[in-house]
Amino acid sequence: MKRLFFLGVLLIITSCATEKLNFSPLTNNFYSESKGSNADKSLKKGIEINIKENVNASEISNLISTFPKFKDPALNDEVSSLKYSLQNYLYAIDANNAGGKNRAVKDFERSYKKIQRLRKNLNKDDDEVLNRYLVRLKTNITIIEDVIKGS
Known part of the structure; x- marks a missing residue:
């Protein structure tokens, strides 16, 4: 037992x-x-990402809305262009538009390079702030692109 x-x-x-x-x-x-x-x-053959629930996309939106203004008007114009291309990028992903997404990425890269050239005129503090924003934007886009390519 x-x-x-x-x-x-x-x-x-x-x-x-x-x-x-x-x-x-x-x-x-x-x-x-x-x-x-x-x-x-x-x-799921197209862009496979829910932009409304993606943390990286929401951080991009937050960065767009909180992007600081600088004393250099040429830099501010290029930042506006960068923000516009980022909004188009998010809209293209949401609409599952691969062509629009690719155009927006190219526009983003073009604006990014121009901003890199223009930032040489900034003081150290503004340059660090701008660098933080640009790094975070580029990191989030890279993560989203990796998710899209991996699916």
Whole structure:
């Protein structure tokens, strides 16, 4: 009788040990996103990103809205052009428009290079602020592009 009881307790302990509970709210979300069904994967041929729920896209939007003004009017004009191309980029991704996205990326790169040339005239503090914004923008775009290419 003791042997049967011991085997029953051992069976319950081992079965409970293999099914460890996970109370993390993120685990199920990541698992379901990474393990989508094959039917879902065959339907997703275009740009596969939900721009309204993407953290990087929302950070780009926040950076656009909080971008500082500088004393150099030529730099401010180029920053406006950069912001416009970023808005077009986000709209193109949201509309699943690959051609528009590629044009917006080229416009962004063009404005980025012009800003890099114009920033030589800034004082050190303004240059650091501008650099922080540009690095964060470029990082977020790179992450979004990697997600799009990976899908």
